[in-house]
Structures are given as structure tokens and as C-alpha cells.
Amino acid sequence: MAADRQARARADELARMLRAHNRAYYQDDDPAVSDAEYDRLFRELQALEAEHPDLVGTDSPTQRVGAPPSEKFDAVDHATPMLSLANCFDDDELAEFDRRAREGVNAEALTYCAEPKFDGTALNLRYEAGVLQLAATRGDGVTGEDITANARTIRNLPLRLAGDAPPEFVEVRGEVVLARSRFEALNARLSEDGQKPFVNPRNAAAGSLRQLDSRVTATRPLAFMAYGIGRIDGARLPGSLYAQIDRLAAWGFTVSEHVERVEGLDGCKAYYAAMAERRAGLDIEIDGCVFKVDAADVRAELGFVARAPRWAIARKFPAEEATTRLNAVEFQVGRTGALTPVAKLEPVFVGGVTVSNASLHNMDEIARKDVRVGDTVVVRRAGDVIPEIPRVLVDRRPADAQPITLPEACPVCGSGIERVEGEAIARCSGGLVCAAQRREALKHFASRRALDIDGLGERQIEQFVAEGLLASPADIFRLSEHREDLVAREGYGEKSVANLLASIEASKQTTLERFIFALGIREVGETMARDLARHFGSLKALQDEATAYRQRLARAAHSEPDNRAARDRIMTAEGLQAVPGVGARVAGCIADFFAEPRNREVIDALIAAGVTWETIAVDDAPRPLAGRTFVLTGSMAELSREAASERIEALGGRVTSSVSKKTDYVVVGDAPGSKRDKARKLGVTLLDEAAFTALLEAPTGPPADTEDTQS
Known part of the structure; x- marks a missing residue:
């Protein structure tokens, strides 16, 4: 018996400690112990409960892993109805609500409790003597579904109320949500497992909460945000709704940090504007703001109409999703050469603005969503985020819908498009000549570790490109032709221009490794440029090997079309991949760069401008640290x-x-x-x-x- 008492005492202590740590982690965002220490305490409690099953209580922190599948959910009545809220969609409707409320109690102004309106699924929790006994969906507002087993798996939902004097009975209302960051990770995991991803966080939260198998719910990163109290017995609540939020936090619930007490209509408008601005940066989606009269006596006097209170209203944000037609796809080229497909849409009003373009991200995303020109698509815009297409309405696809294909040439400069195997992003190979990449390519070329042109910094390059003086690296060595124009510029003078031109002239005498690095070949940094220079000894040898590599790659793909391992063995036997650190990815980038005629033209122009270096004698002597x-x-x-x-x-x-x-x-x-x-x-x-x-x-x-x- 002594051993049993000792085990129970330790189990109670562990449960108390874990509840406190849960509150510190989920509510206060201030964890008191490391994850490893928390796991150690959790495993100790699990072991005690396994050895003494009678110690397992419904409020134990271990009871969040889910139970076997349920055949159905039982219907349960709420102790007090979960009423709906009236909605308004503009300032005029909000002003009309405020007018009716003021006139209803003959007041010049009212104080409101302002809250964000979470975009999740409503949940009603019933606690008796401080312990969770029942969790139910909203249902029709009077009767919901018993999903207690699923609710117990939500990590931040208290199974026992904090504090020494919990009410005999209390209903706590709130929203089950899924953070944006965790939603993306969940969808990625579902896709990897061959399951259909969720459309949005709200659907993910609702679908996860109504799983028949609560063990599935336990794997979903749900959270509960408390915002209200229904029936309560055995305790008095403060009349202020704002103060009631503090009471929920004291009981151990997570509440919004954005709840405020505001004065009058102007305070409501200001709060709405502030939340609309914050919205895009929030990890939990909101679809509006809720304004409730703060004082209990005023709420009682205003009462209810039908199934909604006269003392509360939801001011909704403009819809973030809409449907429209995808008319065409254009490819934009970024500063690093990455091609981004952009959907050209039939203009549609969404998220408070008219949207006619939306990002399609990359070709893998297009294939995954099966987007085609002519499709009816859903457009989503959250706050100021770039609009995107989360899904296609395939059942409305016309017979003439056209697949989207990657262009063969860069839409900006006409250079070839390269797409490394295993990468989602396609890129323009014309790094030295592409106007979209021009500024970054020139900055890199003139940088200290490349040709080291003193006086030609980012500001000067931005200015010269904007004015048409620089279009490719070779133009740098023709700036002397514009000497008089440069001297006449504000901020320049004879001395500064002379120093710049002298630095440009001096940079013509460089080394092969610096020149290779300056070309800006993707995946080729300083160390790789040095290794390539020492291995091949000359630029011509490197170019010749790049050409030979592409030829061998074509032959290997032809002879071993379905055997990547065999192709890799063929490709690594010699040439580019014989250089330490050069794998298939890097070799492909080098070969693609030199295969682009426009890049070779720029190299020829640089050599014609006088850029030179000494040919390196290839050292065949043994290198004892090779490969290390x-x-x-x-x-x-x-x-x-x-x-x-x-x-x-x-x-x-x-x-x-x-x-x-x-x-x-x-x-x-x-x-x-x-x-x-x-x-x-x-x-x-x-x-x-x-x-x-x-x-x-x-x-x-x-x-x-x-x-x-x-x-």
C-alpha cells in the first residue's frame, strides 16, 4: 500500500509539473524546461501509469494520444446555446450597429471588447470541478457532436483548469485553429504519404477535429483559442468581457494577445484597421474582427434577437478567395535567372483589391495542381501577400484547356533555359547578357574577389545600367570612351574618374581562377573556380570539356535512359566530375553556361577588350591532401x-x-x-x-x- 501511495503521489506531482510546463510553453510562450527534460518527465508519468493503470485520470497529460476509432459521434446539448453573430461588411453597417446599440440603452457612447475573429472551427468545452468532461462542436447552436476524445489530443487545451478554486461547472467557448506554418508542413507530409492535402487551414482544423479515429487527430498540430464563457456554476464572473478573457488565461487557456477594450465607433474602426494591417503577418488566420459590448448590465438590457445577440457584431474582412478564369501564363525572370510562371487572370475582386495576376511558383507546382490555361481557378490573397492559385476547379475544365509548358528560351534575352535534375526552379542560362540579371551579374563581376574593380560599386553599377552605359561585363572596359560624360556628372570629377578608369585598366591583368569566378557560373564559388583553373590550366580546356560533357551526357542518356546509376558511373569517369567537389549538379551548371552562345560571345568580347591571364601549368605531381x-x-x-x-x-x-x-x-x-x-x-x-x-x-x-x- 505504501508503494501505491508513493506511486500516486509521484504521478500527481508529475502531472502537476507537466501541466505547468504546458501552460508556460503554450500560453506564456516562455518554456521553463528544455524539450528533453519535458520528454523525460512525460515518459516517467507514462511508465507509472502503465505499471498502475488505476492512476490514469481523464485529465492526465498522457491522455492526448487518441483512442481507437469511433463508429459515430453522439449528439449532445449545450448547457447554453452557442449563438451566431450578425455580420457587417463596411463602416456604414458597423456604424448602424453602434447606433442601434446606443439607442437601445440611451447612451452617448459604448465601450466594446474587440477581438480578432479566428478562421477555424468552433468548440464548446464542459468542465466539472475543473476537469474536462465533454467537448462538442457548435452543431446547430443548441445541439452539437461529442468529440471529447479528439479534443483531448489538442496540446494547448487544458484537461484540468489551473488555479485552486475552479468553478463547479463551466462552459468555455473557443476556436480550434491550425497555424499557417504548421498547415504547410502538414500538407507536405500528407502529399509525401500520397494523401490529398487540405485546401486551407480552416478546412484542415475542421477535418482533423471530426476524425473518427482520434489517433489521427493527435498527429495534427491543432490549437485551441478561447474567447468566451457560457454557463457557469459555483463561481462569479467579472461583468466585463475584457476581464473574462483574463479569467480564461488564468484557467490555463491560450487567448489572443490582440484583445483590446475600445471606446465607441471610432475605437472599433481604428481596431479594425490595425488588425487588417497585422493580418498578413499573423500565423493564425483571421477573417474579421468581433465587437462586443463590454459591460454586463448593458448586454443584459440589449438582449437578443432571433439567434444572435444585439450587443455583438462581426466586421468581416473582404473575401480572401474568389474564382476566375486563367487566360494565359507568362514567365518572369528574376535577378538570379529563376523563371517564375505568372497566371494572367480574368480580373476578380479578392482580398480588398482587383487581382489580374497570380504566382504559380514553379513547374512542379503547376504539375502537382494540374493547372491549365482556360481553367476556372481559385485565387487566394491574404493581406498584402502576392496572390496565388491554391487549387483548380477541375469539374469546370473546358475541353480546349491547354497544358502549361516551360519556354525553350528566356523570354527576356532569348538564352537557353536550364533545369537541373531534381530542382523545381528553371533558370535562364544567359547570366552575362540577360537584362533581368544584368545588375547582379555586373556587381559580381566587379566585386573584390572577382576582377576587383575599385570605384565600381553597387551604386555606380545601378546608375550606369539605368542610363544604358553598361549592358554586359565587356562594356565596363569601354567606359573610357565616355570619360567626358563621366567627369561632368554630379559627384564625379577628373580625379575620381581617372581612378576608376585606372582600376578598370588594372583589372585586365587577372588570374584564370578569378576570371572563372567572375563569370558567375551557378554553383561555382571561389574554391570551385580555383580547383577548375588548376585542373584544366586554361579556359579553352575548360570550355572544351564542358562541350564534351554535354555530348557524353546525351550519349549516356540514350544508352541508359532508365538507369540513373549507370549514367552517373559513365559521367563520373572523367572530365568535369574528375575535379574534386564537382558532382553532376555542378557539372551540369558549368556545361550549360558554356553551351550558351551569348555567354561565349561575352567571354570573347572580354578577351578582345584586353582581359588576360597566364595559362596555368597543370601540376601532375601527387597531392597528399587531395580529397580532404x-x-x-x-x-x-x-x-x-x-x-x-x-x-x-x-x-x-x-x-x-x-x-x-x-x-x-x-x-x-x-x-x-x-x-x-x-x-x-x-x-x-x-x-x-x-x-x-x-x-x-x-x-x-x-x-x-x-x-x-x-x-
């Missing part, structure tokens, strides 16, 4: 970071900036950062400065006294 990746952190006494990098690269190794499972060594100097901790976590070998120096002098393996975290 290093990360440097902290400062060393004898070597600067640049010098250490050069020593590593001279021996064939690679230096990267971030630690991953592919990192071989992390070199740790004084005052190292978090990279050392991450290396330990991943089991990467750590080298201090002495061990690193020894490795450079005899690079056959780590010295015996290194800190090898894998051992």
Missing part, C-alpha cells in the same frame, strides 16, 4: 587564415566555411567559435595548431596527438 576537406576556426600564432588555406590547397586539400559530415578536419586556433562544438557533435577530427603544422609537413594522416573525436 578542412574548416578553419579561431586564430593561429604562426599562420594567418589565408596562409593556412593556401598551404592546404597547395597540397590538394579544400577549405570550406562550414562544418558537415563531409568535413575531414577542423583546425582549431585560439578563441574558436561554434564550429569546434559542431565538429565534436559530428565526430570530425580536431587539429590544434601544432598538429595542423605537423600534418602539413608530413601529410600522410593526422598526428597521433590530435583530438580525434571519432575515437
Whole structure:
């Protein structure tokens, strides 16, 4: 018996602690313990309840995992009806509501409790002696469905009211919602499992709450937002609705942080305008604002009409969804070359504005939603977010609806379109000539680590592009032809122009690795440009191999059309993929860049303008650190970071900036950062400065006294 009493005492203590932690996490947004500590307490309570089943109470924090499927939901009556609210859709209707309420009680002005109107599904909770006994849907307002087993799975819904003196009986009303961020993750998971995704968070919340199998509901990230109290016995409530919200929070419920007490019609209008502005940034969807007379005596005097109170109204936001016809699709090119399909729509009023364009994101999304030109589509606009098409009304598809296809050439510059296997985004390959990418390409070309043109910064490039002086990198070396115009500009002068032109002239003498990096080939950074330069020795050799790579890729695809592994073996045997760090993705980007004639024309123009570099003698000597990746952190006494990098690269190794499972060594100097901790976590070998120096002098393996975290 003593053991049983001890177990019960511990179970009660654990339940109390977990309830407090739940409240701190879900309501106060201030967790008091780590997730690991919470899980430890939770598992301890589970183990105790498994050993002593009589300890399992309906309010135990462990009772949120769901129960076996129910054949149907039982009908239950609400202790007090869940009334509907009258709606209004503009300021005039809101003013009319305020006038009727004031005249009804002969008041010059009224104080209102203003709340956001959550876009979810209503739920009525019944607590007896502070413990949840029943959860029911709104139903017809008088009778709802018993979904208690499902409601228990909602993580932020209290199974026992907080506080020492709960009411004998109380009904708590609120909305079950699904946050936007969690909605997207849920739909992604459903799609991966081959299930139909939900249309919007409201439908997801309603569908999840009415699952016959509450174990399914338990997997859905639902939340309960409390906003009202129905019948209450054994306790007195404050007359102010605003104060009642505080009472709900004290009982452990999550309530909106945006509830306010406002004065008169002007206060209601200001609150509505503020919530309309905040709406797009909220993680929980709202579809309007609710205004309720705050004082209990005024509410009692106003009373009810039919099935709605005279003292409350919902001011709805403009509809966020509408249907219209998709007339055409155009492809826009972004600053990085990414092509975005844009739907051209029959104009429709949605979200408070007339919408004629909507994003289709990428070709994968078009295929997933099966969007076609001519379709009737649903257009969605949340706040100021770019309109999008969440779904197609396939049952209204005309016989002549046309599939959407990716263009063969860039709509801006006519360059070829590249789409790396496994990527959703298609891109224009004309990075050096495409007007949509021009500014970014020029900024990169002139940057310090590329051709390092001092005096040609972002502001100057923006200005010169806007005025037509720069259209491609080769135009930089023709700026001297506009010397007089440059000197006459505001902010310029003889000296500054002379310095700029001198810097441009000096940049003509560069290195092959800097030139390759300056070209802005996608996926080719400084380290990759250096490795390509050292491997091929000349730009012509690199270009020739890029051409040969595309030819081999075509042959491999022809000989092994359905065997990707076989194609990969063919492609990695030589050429581009023989360079350390160059895989199929990077090789494809390099090959596509040099296959574009316009890019080759710009390179020829740069060479004609006098840009030159020395051909590198290809070093066939053995490189003992080839294939090994290093990360440097902290400062060393004898070597600067640049010098250490050069020593590593001279021996064939690679230096990267971030630690991953592919990192071989992390070199740790004084005052190292978090990279050392991450290396330990991943089991990467750590080298201090002495061990690193020894490795450079005899690079056959780590010295015996290194800190090898894998051992």
C-alpha cells in the first residue's frame, strides 16, 4: 500500500509539473524546461501509469494520444446555446450597429471588447470541478457532436483548469485553429504519404477535429483559442468581457494577445484597421474582427434577437478567395535567372483589391495542381501577400484547356533555359547578357574577389545600367570612351574618374581562377573556380570539356535512359566530375553556361577588350591532401587564415566555411567559435595548431596527438 501511495503521489506531482510546463510553453510562450527534460518527465508519468493503470485520470497529460476509432459521434446539448453573430461588411453597417446599440440603452457612447475573429472551427468545452468532461462542436447552436476524445489530443487545451478554486461547472467557448506554418508542413507530409492535402487551414482544423479515429487527430498540430464563457456554476464572473478573457488565461487557456477594450465607433474602426494591417503577418488566420459590448448590465438590457445577440457584431474582412478564369501564363525572370510562371487572370475582386495576376511558383507546382490555361481557378490573397492559385476547379475544365509548358528560351534575352535534375526552379542560362540579371551579374563581376574593380560599386553599377552605359561585363572596359560624360556628372570629377578608369585598366591583368569566378557560373564559388583553373590550366580546356560533357551526357542518356546509376558511373569517369567537389549538379551548371552562345560571345568580347591571364601549368605531381576537406576556426600564432588555406590547397586539400559530415578536419586556433562544438557533435577530427603544422609537413594522416573525436 505504501508503494501505491508513493506511486500516486509521484504521478500527481508529475502531472502537476507537466501541466505547468504546458501552460508556460503554450500560453506564456516562455518554456521553463528544455524539450528533453519535458520528454523525460512525460515518459516517467507514462511508465507509472502503465505499471498502475488505476492512476490514469481523464485529465492526465498522457491522455492526448487518441483512442481507437469511433463508429459515430453522439449528439449532445449545450448547457447554453452557442449563438451566431450578425455580420457587417463596411463602416456604414458597423456604424448602424453602434447606433442601434446606443439607442437601445440611451447612451452617448459604448465601450466594446474587440477581438480578432479566428478562421477555424468552433468548440464548446464542459468542465466539472475543473476537469474536462465533454467537448462538442457548435452543431446547430443548441445541439452539437461529442468529440471529447479528439479534443483531448489538442496540446494547448487544458484537461484540468489551473488555479485552486475552479468553478463547479463551466462552459468555455473557443476556436480550434491550425497555424499557417504548421498547415504547410502538414500538407507536405500528407502529399509525401500520397494523401490529398487540405485546401486551407480552416478546412484542415475542421477535418482533423471530426476524425473518427482520434489517433489521427493527435498527429495534427491543432490549437485551441478561447474567447468566451457560457454557463457557469459555483463561481462569479467579472461583468466585463475584457476581464473574462483574463479569467480564461488564468484557467490555463491560450487567448489572443490582440484583445483590446475600445471606446465607441471610432475605437472599433481604428481596431479594425490595425488588425487588417497585422493580418498578413499573423500565423493564425483571421477573417474579421468581433465587437462586443463590454459591460454586463448593458448586454443584459440589449438582449437578443432571433439567434444572435444585439450587443455583438462581426466586421468581416473582404473575401480572401474568389474564382476566375486563367487566360494565359507568362514567365518572369528574376535577378538570379529563376523563371517564375505568372497566371494572367480574368480580373476578380479578392482580398480588398482587383487581382489580374497570380504566382504559380514553379513547374512542379503547376504539375502537382494540374493547372491549365482556360481553367476556372481559385485565387487566394491574404493581406498584402502576392496572390496565388491554391487549387483548380477541375469539374469546370473546358475541353480546349491547354497544358502549361516551360519556354525553350528566356523570354527576356532569348538564352537557353536550364533545369537541373531534381530542382523545381528553371533558370535562364544567359547570366552575362540577360537584362533581368544584368545588375547582379555586373556587381559580381566587379566585386573584390572577382576582377576587383575599385570605384565600381553597387551604386555606380545601378546608375550606369539605368542610363544604358553598361549592358554586359565587356562594356565596363569601354567606359573610357565616355570619360567626358563621366567627369561632368554630379559627384564625379577628373580625379575620381581617372581612378576608376585606372582600376578598370588594372583589372585586365587577372588570374584564370578569378576570371572563372567572375563569370558567375551557378554553383561555382571561389574554391570551385580555383580547383577548375588548376585542373584544366586554361579556359579553352575548360570550355572544351564542358562541350564534351554535354555530348557524353546525351550519349549516356540514350544508352541508359532508365538507369540513373549507370549514367552517373559513365559521367563520373572523367572530365568535369574528375575535379574534386564537382558532382553532376555542378557539372551540369558549368556545361550549360558554356553551351550558351551569348555567354561565349561575352567571354570573347572580354578577351578582345584586353582581359588576360597566364595559362596555368597543370601540376601532375601527387597531392597528399587531395580529397580532404578542412574548416578553419579561431586564430593561429604562426599562420594567418589565408596562409593556412593556401598551404592546404597547395597540397590538394579544400577549405570550406562550414562544418558537415563531409568535413575531414577542423583546425582549431585560439578563441574558436561554434564550429569546434559542431565538429565534436559530428565526430570530425580536431587539429590544434601544432598538429595542423605537423600534418602539413608530413601529410600522410593526422598526428597521433590530435583530438580525434571519432575515437
